[in-house]
Amino acid sequence: MSTISEVFLPGVGRKFQVETLTGDRLVIVIHDDGTRELYHFTRRNMDRPASVLRLTDGEARQIAGIVGGLTYVPRNLPMAEVILGDLVLEWFTIERGAACIGQTIRELGVRTRTGASIVSIIEPDQTTRTNPEADTVLNEGATLIAAGDRRTINALKRLLIEGRVE
């Protein structure tokens, strides 16, 4: 995972500095008036940004959704996650052999046993069930979107794969 540092810029807003695994640096400045600035520094020149992008608040939110995979989840990724404060949204594909295949959400006791909840299911044929009923059957190859905190999400994953919480 890349390292992220956060600095307060008095009178302007906040600055986030991301050192990516490729060795580049991305600096995101969030102005209190909503403007976002993205500075891209390459490994070869850390003093002068290779490019600077300025976005309005609306553009930034739209782009955040796209980059964060809210509209399209990368197809070859077994799981992906979005972190909003304590809330974690995680995309999780049910792979062959998982203990939960063929069971309903109620039978598994997802909410009661783990504390996380399944907020959406994307079936292998790309049909989406948002807010699935408790008697929805989990199928192999379906992608679940689960919401919870870090601990409950991990418990949920264990429940789905191994069929037990502890």
Added chain:
Amino acid sequence: MDNVILEIGLALALIAFAVALAHKLGLSNIPFLIVIGIVVGPHAPQWGVFDFRFIETGSLISFMGRIGVLFLLFYLGLEANLTRLIEAGRSILAGGSIYVGINFTIGFTFGYLSGFPLRESLIIAGLTTVSSSAIVAKILFDYRRMANPETQIVLGITMFEDVFLAIYLSLISGIVLSGATSVGGVLSSGGIALGFIVGLIIIGRWVTPLLNRVLRISSSELFVVVVFACLFLLAGLGETIHVAESIGALLLGLILGETEHSERMERLVVPFRDFFGAVFFFGFGLTIDPFTLGGAAGMAIGAAVLSLIGVIIAGLIVGRRAKLSVVGSLNTSFTLLARGEFSIIIVNLALAGSLMPVLQPFAALYVLILASASPLLAKESERIYDAFARLFKRLRRKKKVDEEVEETDVESVQEPRAEARGE
């Protein structure tokens, strides 16, 4: 006073022209507004219905300018948040103290040694110390420096200067308006002003929960009238007990800045600050007779050069503490060299206290020089550094040649330069 609306319209057209020109050239609008104010005035011609002398409306423009100062300082109060400054950490407090200390000392010494009395010297020290937040923010944004490591230091020092300015303005308004000239008189009137202000801020903190509740007003119309009524009332009341009206506005800003409504108020005040503030800078130029500028020119240039030296020394010290590269330190210096709105506000106090009139053209020229020089220097800081590095390299080589009577190895000279740039 038949054509009063037409004359005000003409003044606003000139203001709009100055702001448009500054915008077109990508520069701060403060120097343009002052210059256009100086150009017109009682000595200017009258073309038909267009009267560029602004004799009849002069008092109206200066009144609008006074409102401008109220809004500028009210906004400063909302922004200058002591709690936020303390949260920002000790490094900002230390850096800010170094920076303000050096520049204030230089400014005061300069004023005093130029033969000015104590109160005038205090005004000069103030107006040469505080950077223009507006120009600093513009430089950082325009030159795309928000991501640079020195930027958080520049912004931190600007925030420190805001708080310093709030305290200093309050102190100095007591001194200037009370008419004290002896050191003892200055100290006691300054003490009274400071006591009044600290008392008000303590009371203000105490009533913050009450203010939070009272100001929970959903109607934006009611909100604006209530806030502005408080602003003018408190400013006016301050005036009756010899605290400059602008200090009343500043204090109200400081108190209301602690409430949960401060952001809503900032949004509300900004257009009024921009409009009446522009009229204030124009009106300030209008009060200056262009023929007095010549007498103040030498002094203004001298002060500007001293300020340049002061910011470079302060920038290098602060930069070294923060482990910045030399170019980063120079960026800090040159960006913070910008002087603008606050210098004019401070010298405006001198007018209210009827101090020596030469301060006005001095401040105007000083601000014009530094408001234009600072963005240019900040933009070219890297090239300036390279030029100096080359100069030092040549000097060192010459010295070495003199001492050892042999050619210097180019490699060994270039190495420290790369180090200094933090590469």
